[in-house]
Amino acid sequence: MKKTKEKEHYLKEIYKLEVRDQMVTVSGLSVVFGISKSSVSNMVKKLVAMKLLSSAPYKAIELTSEGRELARTIVAKHRLVELFLVEVMGFEPENVHEIAEEIEHIDSPPFFRKVKQMLSQRDIDPHGSPIPDIEF
């Protein structure tokens, strides 16, 4: 997995756990990602150094406000793209997730502004999850 993609993947999954009020830990993430605790721990350290996560011994891992904003942006991109694929392009809802997983990493505010505009303020994705309100 490319570096940016991996970073964004972590932030997104941690955000989803936080939204569900689940405690975020290295062992929990190693189960979610299906990788070793030491790989998770290395990545968490990098994200802490980038000030996107905070962690302390015996405490849960948390997104910083900057990390949370970035995570919300990625989740919004993912869900807007899924909605776009279904509503505008006519895809079946069960076929859009994998495509959105790729497109969510594109860094193009004009692209996502346009997608959002074309969906005229809809805020629920095809799977029933809320789309965070982001100004791209």
Ligand SMILES: [Zn+2]
């Ligand atoms: Zn999805």
